[in-house]
Amino acid sequence: MTSITGTNNDNPYGALGLAPQANDRSTSLGQADFLRLMTEQLKNQDPLKPLDNNQFLGQLAQFSTVQGIDNMQSAMGSMASVMESDQTLRAASLVGREALVAADKVDLAAGAGTHGEIVATTAGTIQIEIVDSAGAIVRKTSVEAGAAGNVPWQWDGRNDDGEPIAAGQYSIRATSGTGKDAETLDLRLSAKVDSVSIEPTGLVLNLSGLGSHPLSSIRRVG
Structure with missing residues (x-):
């Protein structure tokens, strides 16, 4: 006659695999x-x-x-x-409006210009150079800063010969002083807000010709 050995909890069905299963309980304290x-x-x-x-x-x-x-x-x-x-x-609600952001490169259509402002550190003449993707200077111009601060600036999209530029990416350089005293100045460009993206890091504005920039980097909306 076959005998069935009891389990520690005296359940006669334990050896047959019929022992009741312990209920899973949360380990957190409510x-x-x-x-x-x-x-x-x-x-x-x-x-x-x-x-x-x-x-x-x-x-x-x-x-x-x-x-x-x-x-x-x-x-x-x-x-x-x-x-x-x-x-x-x-x-x-910013879509379609102009936003100002710190940038020194812009993608332009043929003959298209750009505008923005330069952060002057002192009063005086500010030299501006427009450089194409090949590194060639296509336009040299200047603006006068009456004092330290933001100086409005714009470019009509033409080279030094007065001809419309070709489509492409252009870099803008702004400096004050000459020779060893030359100082590179911060530049801000203005562009239209094409769309708004919701990213894990926050809201991002997609600017025409300037790419994507976080909302926190926008200096001014006009």
């Missing part, structure tokens, strides 16, 4: 679990050494803090979602 543990702690405390009031209040404070943090995280998540939606709607 609010109900926290309260249940506190209740059991109070019920089973030593009557001669009851739980100290300060210790009990400390546990309640920990519970309130954890609950408050959970609620705050939920509220902050909702707020961030609302702010992102609002920012997206605001950025969409």
Whole structure:
């Protein structure tokens, strides 16, 4: 006669693989679990050494803090979602408008010009050079800065001979002073906002001829 050996929990069906399976339980401690543990702690405390009031209040404070943090995280998540939606709607209204951004290269159609501003460090003459993709200077011009600050500048898309330029990418160089005292100045170009993209890093404006730039890098919208 075949005998069946009992398991540690005295289940006669264990050897046949019919033992009940333990239910999977979450290892995280929820609010109900926290309260249940506190209740059991109070019920089973030593009557001669009851739980100290300060210790009990400390546990309640920990519970309130954890609950408050959970609620705050939920509220902050909702707020961030609302702010992102609002920012997206605001950025969409920029499509078709002109945006000013720090840049010194631009893709232009044949005969097309560009404009922007130069950040002058002192008063005086600012020399500007337009250079094509081959490194050749196609136009030299200048503007006068009355003082340190932003100086408006524009180019009509023609070379030194007055002829329209060919389509392509052009670099703009702005300097002040001469010789060893020459200083390269920061340049900002203005272009139309073609579209707005939502990237993991935030909102990005796609500018005509200037490529994509994060919203935070835009200096001015006009």
